Amino acid sequence: MALCKSSINGAAVNLLLLVLLLCSYCSQLEAKTHLHKWDVRYEYKSPDCYRKLVMTINGRTPGPTITAEQGDTIVVVLKNSLGTENTAIHWHGIRQFGTPWSDGAEGVTQCPILPGESFTYRFVVDKAGTFMYHGHYGMQRAAGLNGLIIVSPRLGLPEPFTYHHDRSILLTDWYHASTFDQAVGLSSVPFVFVGEPQSLLINGRGEYNCSLVAKTPAPGTGNGSIPTCNSNSPECAPFSLTVVHGRTYRLRIGSLASLSTISFQIEGHEMTVVEADGSYVEPFVTKNLIIYSGETYSVLVKADQPPTRNYWLVTSVVARKPATPNGLAIFNYYPNHPRRNPRTSPPAGPQWNDTASRLSQSRAIKARKGYFESPPQKPDRVIELLNTQNKINGQFKWSLNNLSLALPSTPYLVALKKKLKGVFDAEQPPDQVNLDSYDIYDVAKNVNATSSSRIYSLEFNSTVDIVLQNANTMTPNNSESHPWHLHGHDFWVLGYGEGTYDSNRDPQYYNLVDPIMKNTVPLHPYGWTAIRFRADNPGAWFFHCHIESHFFMGMAVVFEEGIGMVGRLPSSVMGCGKTKPHRSLG
Ligand SMILES: *[C@@H]1O[C@H](CO)[C@@H](O)[C@H](O)[C@H]1NC(C)=O
Ligand SMILES: *[C@@H]1O[C@H](CO)[C@@H](O)[C@H](O)[C@H]1NC(C)=O
């Protein structure tokens, strides 16, 4: 009897264990929801030893890294504690299928989040890879409102490479002037450029030369009892990455620089590039990884150098004449002290004006064999965008086909979905300007352009080619690099060319075999870049230069597609422009 009873109990216990086991197994298979509560505010910080107002998330800049598994849902409840400033956050590289209102692009997909208010972003991370987030209101990205998103493949899905450890590095450049100073300067007549940044930061840390700072107390330093610039501040101690000899590290490197194109290198080590913007790359080896603002890469680094000392991690400015010292961090071989500077001098970056080698690195990035989707072989529509620097009513602007984007006060997505009239110019921008008669090597004869809120309407699920054409700026013999970022989609990178694009000749040389899919791509000086994407994501989507000042000066277009298929908009994205609640008089 006793035996029987205990065996029943035993069976029950076994059953319970089985159920528990199954449940933990299903919960591993099931997509999870990750809830993050973020408080966004200004705080005094010294990321490069210079003390200034910085935008933080839960007290940190860069903000917390979001980690998830492919298919999971991310919920971010964002409280705007900025006091007197609006905000919005964009999830860079997340396509937002089915949730276009969570893209965080103020003016396109949502109204700004007012001070004191909270807003909930909810979206699925449908793709594995390395992504980022950042402020998308005014120039807030440049104020430190940024961070990384790391999505691992669904359990059991192997990646086409192996490594021992996974580490992340977020690269930025850093200005001492506030983003308000910068924005006012950019809109002033005469024009005041933001200039070259004061520092390059690696994971939010840099080192400014404090002897260059005036002794007059700066705002926020009281009577001067708090130093404006303090080389000993723990906030600007260099980032140190500890490695063990013989191990292989996956470094996820993202750039959210405001202005700079950055060359990243590790003294004495080579890097194998394996991922770009969430797509696997046919591996190639490099000493200098060129990274444009808005791009992410994963590289594999083997800690194979003599472990008797530390090595430098170096970032340097390329593509513009540098006036910013290199960014430095420490590649620390265990058991050396993580803070011990290598006695060697940091290796110099590549020649800043070596456009040819940057172009060849761009061309080297191909999709990994066996891990890609081939592009449609033909486009349904081709849009050529001539990138020019212009003047509009005396202000300096950037334009595409002579139109500089001016955002309406009602977000496009809301206006389109609710069929609100008179929000933006109804006419579409032109698909082409006559490139044959435009000399890309000279300053335009007439630099006047037009400010416009027009947008491109794309046929749902059609295949669209965009050809970005670079040109001379308003300065003789000058053409700049522009990293272009598309919201809501990945695109195939079909090719890069030098000079003026020829629509008869150049498409023959497109890579339709193994083009990489990315969300950000560089446009090289005096060159062109061709991309292709499927307009398969109902919503309204920004496509813009990722240089913060260029974007602010109108270097953007907007695409809309399949608006009829967009689900019910949450009321939280409304409340501005024509969506203001009607106030009754009296
Ligand atoms: C910092 O600036 C001072 C003053 O210009 C200069 O003498 C010094 O060499 C600089 N230090 C470094 C490390 O560049
Ligand atoms: C500056 O303020 C600090 C603290 O508020 C005080 O201790 C110090 O005496 C002041 N110094 C001067 C020069 O007024």
Ligand SMILES: *[C@@H]1O[C@H](CO)[C@@H](O)[C@H](O)[C@H]1NC(C)=O
């Ligand atoms: C790059 O600039 C340097 C001067 O900074 C100049 O000597 C060199 O010729 C330039 N190289 C190219 C490829 O333009």
Ligand SMILES: *[C@@H]1O[C@H](CO)[C@@H](O)[C@H](O)[C@H]1NC(C)=O
């Ligand atoms: C450009 O526009 C300004 C007004 O903003 C005007 O004064 C000037 O004549 C225009 N230039 C040309 C070449 O049309």
Ligand SMILES: *[C@@H]1O[C@H](CO)[C@@H](O)[C@H](O)[C@H]1NC(C)=O
């Ligand atoms: C831009 O507009 C100006 C003024 O209307 C015109 O002169 C110029 O040719 C246009 N440029 C292009 C590239 O269409």
Ligand SMILES: *[C@@H]1O[C@H](CO)[C@@H](O)[C@H](O)[C@H]1NC(C)=O
């Ligand atoms: C979009 O187009 C692709 C390729 O032509 C097709 O396979 C797919 O079914 C289409 N999707 C929709 C939703 O129409």
Ligand SMILES: *[C@@H]1O[C@H](CO)[C@@H](O)[C@H](O)[C@H]1NC(C)=O
């Ligand atoms: C621009 O470059 C051309 C050809 O290289 C040269 O002849 C001209 O003097 C340069 N102009 C300026 C303003 O530097």
Ligand SMILES: [Cu+2]
């Ligand atoms: Cu640009």
